[in-house]
Amino acid sequence: MLEVKTTESAPGIPAEGLSIAEAARRTGVSAHTLRYYERVGLVVTTVGRTAGGRRRYHRLDLEWIKVCTKLRATGMPIRTIRRYADLVSAGRGNEQERLDLLESHRAEVRARLAEVRRNLELIDHKIDVYRGRLAAGDADRLWAPTPDPGPAPE
Amino acid sequence: MLEVKTTESAPGIPAEGLSIAEAARRTGVSAHTLRYYERVGLVVTTVGRTAGGRRRYHRLDLEWIKVCTKLRATGMPIRTIRRYADLVSAGRGNEQERLDLLESHRAEVRARLAEVRRNLELIDHKIDVYRGRLAAGDADRLWAPTPDPGPAPE
DNA sequence: TCTTGACTTCGAGCATGCTCTAAATCCTAG
């Protein structure tokens, strides 16, 4: 007991690394997309290769890819992630730029969130109206063009 | 005073309707996109035409287009808006379907919002870390691959 | 009337982000 598995470097990652299929499973992106991310310069780590040329993913590779997917999930375009990746691989000296990039993205995301929330209110309102009118049984009048300057129908 | 402008039907909409350029300005979508929306079946109202074939937008047209832009702004795909538009133009009898569509979309939007918020936390964290390290002057160690099972670098 | 400039339709083109195919190679179980 209390034995240290020397063949593993992390939660189940063997020392020789993971196949692309395993990496895909663990990161939640397809193998196709993993290769694509690498091709377009998103991957800042140097993914290892077997003698035969197959990719071998290690902990840092997976970590970085997860960062990418989170950035993507907040809507950061590939091109911007690449810029960030370029800054990161350029190494020390551009930390302010990285920070600027992240802060500017955060501002955009927050703005988008706010906008979506605002527009969601319309949907909430329409749902309320439909529910109310369905319950009241007079759903017929919904969006049947009304005379003129009157209030818009729902 | 207190004169009623009989040539206008709403906040500045003349009785003969607005040109596509004006409609574009007021709805915030380009004239190209207005035509596109019409082409793909998003527009439930029948936009009027002049004798010469030019579109004339009236209040309800603009209202509906604004509804479309709000649905788009929450990420509803064109195809779904079209389905909604079809339900609306089909008239009475499908209110439950419209409600279902809206509720299902709302659920998706809420889920997306939650996910974005979650992923935004990573960005917040990275920003904090960069700020802290920049302030501390040891920014050099950011994302320089660390030995091994240790904590991921930022 | 003539000249602009706005508008029309139809269809092509474009940006984004994957997603898939083909043909070759690798690797592992039997």
Added chain:
DNA sequence: CTAGGATTTAGAGCATGCTCGAAGTCAAGA
């Protein structure tokens, strides 16, 4: 050793949502 599945590359293809171009029509002022 061999069969068969996984992986490789380069490049094509696809879905979405616009966006633009061409060629022709319309309309309003000089």
